[in-house]
Structure formats: C-alpha cells, structure tokens
Amino acid sequence: xxDNGNGLRIIPERCTGCRQCELACAWVQSGTFQPSRSLxxxxxxxxxxxxxxxxxxxxxxxxxxxxxxVNAIDVAADGLAKLVLDEVCVGCKLCxxxxxxxxxxxxxxxxxxxxCDLCAGDPACVRACPTRAIEYGPSxxxxxxxxxxxxxxxGYVRAVEGG
Amino acid sequence: xxxxxxxxxxxxxxSRREVRFELLNEEWARQYVGGRGIGVKYxxxxxxxxxxxxxxxxxxxxxxxxxTGTMASCGARYMVVTKGPLTGAITTSNSGxxxxxxxxxxxxxxxxxxxxxxxxxYLWVFDERAELRDAGQLWGKxxxxxxxxxxxxxxxxxxxxxxxxxxxxxxxxxxAIMNDKFRAAGRSGVGAVMGxxxxxxxxxxxxxxxxxxxxxxxxRAQWAMRQKLAAAPxxxxxxxxGTLGLMxxxxxxxxxxxxxxxxxxxxxxxxxxxETLAQTRLLANKACFACTIACGRVSRVAExxxxxxxxxxxPRNWRHASEGPEYENAWAxxxxxxxxxxxxxxxxxxxxxxxxxxxISMGATLAAAMELYEKGVIDEAQTGMELRFGSGEALxxxxxxxxxxxxxxxELAEGAKRMTEKFGHGELFMGVKGQExxxxxxxxxxxxxxxxxxxxxxxxxxxxxxxxxxxxGQPVKMDPRQTKGKAEITKMFQDHSTALDxxxxxxxxxxxxxxxxxxxxxxxxxGVDYTFEDLVRAGERIWNLERLWNxxxxxxxxxxxxxxxxxxxxxxxxxxxxxxxxxxxxxGEYYRLRGWSPKGEPSREKLAELGLS
Numbered sequence: 073x074x075d076n077g078n079g080l081r082i083i084p085e086r087c088t089g090c091r092q093c094e095l096a097c098a099w100v101q102s103g104t105f106q107p108s109r110s111l112x113x114x115x116x117x118x119x120x121x122x123x124x125x126x127x128x129x130x131x132x133x134x135x136x137x138x139x140x141x142v143n144a145i146d147v148a149a150d151g152l153a154k155l156v157l158d159e160v161c162v163g164c165k166l167c168x169x170x171x172x173x174x175x176x177x178x179x180x181x182x183x184x185x186x187x188c189d190l191c192a193g194d195p196a197c198v199r200a201c202p203t204r205a206i207e208y209g210p211s212x213x214x215x216x217x218x219x220x221x222x223x224x225x226x227g228y229v230r231a232v233e234g235g
Numbered sequence: 236x237x238x239x240x241x242x243x244x245x246x247x248x249x250s251r252r253e254v255r256f257e258l259l260n261e262e263w264a265r266q267y268v269g270g271r272g273i274g275v276k277y278x279x280x281x282x283x284x285x286x287x288x289x290x291x292x293x294x295x296x297x298x299x300x301x302x303t304g305t306m307a308s309c310g311a312r313y314m315v316v317t318k319g320p321l322t323g324a325i326t327t328s329n330s331g332x333x334x335x336x337x338x339x340x341x342x343x344x345x346x347x348x349x350x351x352x353x354x355x356x357y358l359w360v361f362d363e364r365a366e367l368r369d370a371g372q373l374w375g376k377x378x379x380x381x382x383x384x385x386x387x388x389x390x391x392x393x394x395x396x397x398x399x400x401x402x403x404x405x406x407x408x409x410x411a412i413m414n415d416k417f418r419a420a421g422r423s424g425v426g427a428v429m430g431x432x433x434x435x436x437x438x439x440x441x442x443x444x445x446x447x448x449x450x451x452x453x454x455r456a457q458w459a460m461r462q463k464l465a466a467a468p469x470x471x472x473x474x475x476x477g478t479l480g481l482m483x484x485x486x487x488x489x490x491x492x493x494x495x496x497x498x499x500x501x502x503x504x505x506x507x508x509x510e511t512l513a514q515t516r517l518l519a520n521k522a523c524f525a526c527t528i529a530c531g532r533v534s535r536v537a538e539x540x541x542x543x544x545x546x547x548x549x550p551r552n553w554r555h556a557s558e559g560p561e562y563e564n565a566w567a568x569x570x571x572x573x574x575x576x577x578x579x580x581x582x583x584x585x586x587x588x589x590x591x592x593x594x595i596s597m598g599a600t601l602a603a604a605m606e607l608y609e610k611g612v613i614d615e616a617q618t619g620m621e622l623r624f625g626s627g628e629a630l631x632x633x634x635x636x637x638x639x640x641x642x643x644x645x646e647l648a649e650g651a652k653r654m655t656e657k658f659g660h661g662e663l664f665m666g667v668k669g670q671e672x673x674x675x676x677x678x679x680x681x682x683x684x685x686x687x688x689x690x691x692x693x694x695x696x697x698x699x700x701x702x703x704x705x706x707x708g709q710p711v712k713m714d715p716r717q718t719k720g721k722a723e724i725t726k727m728f729q730d731h732s733t734a735l736d737x738x739x740x741x742x743x744x745x746x747x748x749x750x751x752x753x754x755x756x757x758x759x760x761x762g763v764d765y766t767f768e769d770l771v772r773a774g775e776r777i778w779n780l781e782r783l784w785n786x787x788x789x790x791x792x793x794x795x796x797x798x799x800x801x802x803x804x805x806x807x808x809x810x811x812x813x814x815x816x817x818x819x820x821x822x823g824e825y826y827r828l829r830g831w832s833p834k835g836e837p838s839r840e841k842l843a844e845l846g847l848s
Binding site for chain 2: 085088089090091092095096098099102103104105106107108109118119120121122123200202203
C-alpha cells in the first residue's frame, strides 16, 4: 500500500480545450477513439474564454459510494480513488443519480457504472495533456484520505474475514 | 472492415427532402485517402463542371479524412468541396474545430449535399439517425444565434454545428461556412453554395468510435509525431502569438501588402501584430479538436474600443470574448485597407464570423474599392460614405453592408474581380482566378507568385506555403528574390500539402513536422501499407484531378496569371524595393515538372502514371 494519496489537480487556466485528455481516457476505456466513452470531459465557455476539464474529484465523502445498495464502490488501496467493482455492480444507476458532479457514468454496453480510477497511479489524461492543465501528485485531500481509506479498508477486511 | 475511415457517407437530396446512407467507395478511399482527395474524386465523378455554382446541380461535399477524430495531433479537419462561386473553379475549403470529429463518431466520412430545398432546412445527424428539419425561423440569423437556437431546439448540448450566416443566404460570393462559431471553411464562397441550396446548418453529434487498424503502432506513431511537433520552435511561437505572430515578420521582409498592394510595408503593423494582441487583448489560447498547438486566439476589444465602430443591425455585447483575429484576417481587414486600429479589425472580424464571410476576400475587396475611391473612379454618392484607406468606420460598416447586400455592400459582395471590372478597372483586382490574394506580396516572395498562379482554387497561401523556405528558412533557406528552384519546391509543396489535406490533419502541422512524420500515423490508422512515395503520389493524383476538373469547367493556362501590378509595377519602398514577380521564369518549368503541356494540360503519360487515364 502506498502511503501518499495522489490525485488529479486541474488547472483550468492552462486548458486550450483540445480534448486530448478525452481521447486518451476513451482509449483506456475502449481501445478506440471514442470521446463519448471518456470519463473526463472538457467544458467550453466561449464568451468567458474559459475551458474546464472536469473529472471525478474522488470525494472524501463519496455519495456514489454511500448510496450504492450492493457496496460495489470501494476505496483504492492508496486511499483516494473510488473504484467500481465490476463483479459486484448490478447497474442500478443510483450512483449516477447521487453524484453531485455528474462524473460517474452508466455504460449501457456492459450494464455497469464506470468512473475515473486514476489509471492505477498513471493517469492517461495527464500524459496526454499538451499544456499540463492536469497534474497528478499529492493532493491535500489525498493525504488526509490515506488514513481514512486505510481505516475503511481495514474495517472492510475485518468484516469480510469476520475478524 | 475499414479502419480510420468509417466506410459510410450520407447523401442528402434537398429537393426531395431525403437523406440516404451509402457505403464509401473503398477503392477511391485508398487512392485518394480522404478529405480533399476523396471529396474531389466524388465531385469529379458525379457532377458536370460546367454548371453554374448556384445551380441545384452543383454539389456540396463535406469530407473528413481517415485521421480526423483520432488522437493524432490536429486531427480535426474537414474539407468542403464544390464549385466556387467566386472562381468558377473547383474549390476545397478547409476547417477545424470539433465538427468533423463528431461526424466521424456519428459514423460518416462524408456528407454529399445535392439539389435545392424549397424552404430553408437544416440537417440533424445523431449517430445512425439523420433528418432534415425546418429552418424557417433561423433564416436571416447570424451564425452565433443560429448555433444557440439549434442547440436549444435539439436539446443536445454536445452537438457541433456548421452553419451559414446572412452572407451565405444572400449569396455573397465569398461567404463562408462556419462551424463551432469561430472556425471557417472560409474561401471561394462555399457558404454561398450552401445558401443557394437553402441549407442553413448541419448539426452533428456522434457517440461512436473511430477504430484504427494497428492500435499500438498508432499510439507510438502519433506520439512520436507529437513530440517532434512540440519540440519545434515555431510551435511555441504559434502558441504565444498565433498566426498573427507573422505580422511583424512579413512586414520586416517588406512583403506585407498594404493599401491594395500599392505598398509592401505597413507603418502601423506593430499596432496590429500578435505581440500587441497578446499584450492588450488576448484572453486565452484555443485549440481545435486534438490539436496540440493551439494557435486560436480568444480575445476581446480593448475598453476604449467598446463604444467605437458600432453597427446597428447586429448589436452585441462587445465585452464578451470572441475569437481572432488571425494573421490573414488582420492583414486583409487591417494592412490591406490601411487600418491600424486593432479594435476596428477585431469587430470587423467578429462580424465576418457571425455573418459568415471570408475576411480575406472581404478586406481585399474593400481595399480595391478604397483604391477606386481614392482615384476618383467612384464617389460618395455611390458608396454612401467615405471609403478612404485607414478608415475603421468604413471597414466595420462595409463588412455588415456586404453580408446584407445593402447599398454599396451589394457591389462588394460580388468580390474584387467583378466589382473592379464593373467600374472599368479590372486591373485593380489583386488575385488569381477571381479569388483575392492572401497576405504575402508575391513580388517580394517569388515562389508565392507561382503558388498563387497555379493554385487550383484561385489565389491561396495554403496550397504551397513557400513562405516556409523563402522567409522562415524551413526546411531549408531559399532566397525569396530568386526564381531558381521555385518551380520544383512549389510542385513539391503542392503535392505534400494536398496529401496532408487528404489525411484529415491540419496544414499547420508542417510548422513542426513533415509529411514523412505523418506517413506512419496514416499507415497504422488505416492498415493500408502506403509507402511514403504512394502518399506523395496520392497528393499529385488529387492535384491533377482538380486540374482536369478545372479544364473541363473551361479554365485554361490563361487563368494561371498574376495581375499586371504584380508583374510590372515594382514595389516602391522597403527591403523588396524595385521587385516585381517574374512568373514567366517559373511557369514553363513548373508545367514541365508537372508533366503538363505548355498549355497547362496534363500529358497522357502523366495521367497514365497517376492512374487517371
């Protein structure tokens, strides 16, 4: 288990709206160029000259996780990323409704929820961004979340093992 | 199974209000690659080049390439192919933004538009669904409002829209097709063809995929190309100043056409340069889809400019950000009209975007009118206002009047050639084949003269950008004053740029990479084992097919000509003082290198070699 919680930091002032991050994420999801499958989305506000990549902030208190009736959303071992456990998810979409940011999606082709899992520590969107508008590194929330995640995780392990 | 290409196209018959799906001709796709290439092939095979550009029998083709919508840097482009109302020649007008990738994701490489709608319509494509919808309420509206209205009506926020403004509806001969509000298939009047067809817009949303043949090779090749592009110094320059960074450079070389090519340097160039824009009005850089350069300028008028140059019919909030101006626009609306106020240029440019017009032809036509006015050929009774070089008021006002064909704008809407001829001074038209010159004086850059003269769509800087070797020193430095070697480099640049246009990538890639870097990306994406020579040959094939089309349309070697001013009136001052363009020293050699007769007709051997006989 890593003990630093790395997360995505988005710097909208650097974004040019090129959507390379969407293409890279979609490539991870589907092996094709299909931005509709991307979990990161770039929003363009023309009249304000603003572009904003938008992706799951990996909430400390994650409503998707809390609302899931079958506990299909878990916290990654490093304590930050919330993961959808494919084998548990029943595709009820409650998480999609609960998420206040609209960053967890339902994939009709497999009938499961999908969300950003930080690419297990090597996010494709970060590599793809030509202007470093998305950075991956220690985040305040992440450090704080390490302990919390470990606690949750240990509790989960205990529950499963009946300890 | 095709990779890179989607393998399907949409055929839209406006007269019968029908949309049909069709399979792409795979053999043509391999031979002509895509984009400009396959669009030209379909137009060549399907349409009589002699029809009037506004006749329902003229076809309007939107063609993406196999790399459009992929992760390859700058894979955003589509080409509009049709008979140009400004030129009577085949035209190929390119645009970026996000529209073409959406079309690919919806599942189509091309849209072919035929006929004429009885009442205004727009096309809505959403994956496998495509329908023609009523556009009566949109007719007369600007591009920005049209986009917003359509998006509201469809309720699909993520759709991308290509539309015409009032200029296209009014058949202004240099009306553009705009997409994503600020991107333009700008030249030769493609928007007027769309207007004549009664098609207001095409909205597209796609949720599907572009699949590639060799995924790992594709990712390696596109990454290698992208790294090389990022390392090139000019890429950084484009990010810093956009294309407008050229203003000072070209002015310093004495190659910046000013006051309708009467001068080749502009005293106020600095005030309208990329540097000035960056310091005073630039808000952000904006990229087209998948673009890692981001030359787009998001900017705003300066505070002191907000209440100046006010037009009445399309009031807007000038505190809002908008895009541009690019180098070409700032040159045509600025230096060529003698206007040195960036706010006037900015407003004129925004109006061109919203009303749907090519700012190059707009500015150049106005510049010709200003010369007529200052020479006393036309007067205020005809023009309705003073048309003096340097007048920002005249500039902004005439842009609006032209799009709406009001007053003297009705004359300007015909383009500089028809307008100057009407007033008996056709020699003041600065262009080729009816299309106005862009922003490089061919007297100071010899190769550009040959490029302008032989461009199949009329005067154009993008068909053979020999400014690269002649001014910028890429890939090798050539003396802009010499004609030696210019025929060869012009032919090479034409063939390479044409091949690049066919891939669906952006020609600005060539500021940092060459066709050789693009070649492995194309092979990996399509799985077609083109050799590099095959790709160059495809470019040459497309170039020759455009030429054949033009010959069938009635154009001849006489149309490969430059105006008298360029050939006989030396540049009066500046670094290029005393220069004229020596086209005669280059044109014959160019025809020979092309394998064309002295009359500019491709020889039988050349056609056989290219598979065109």
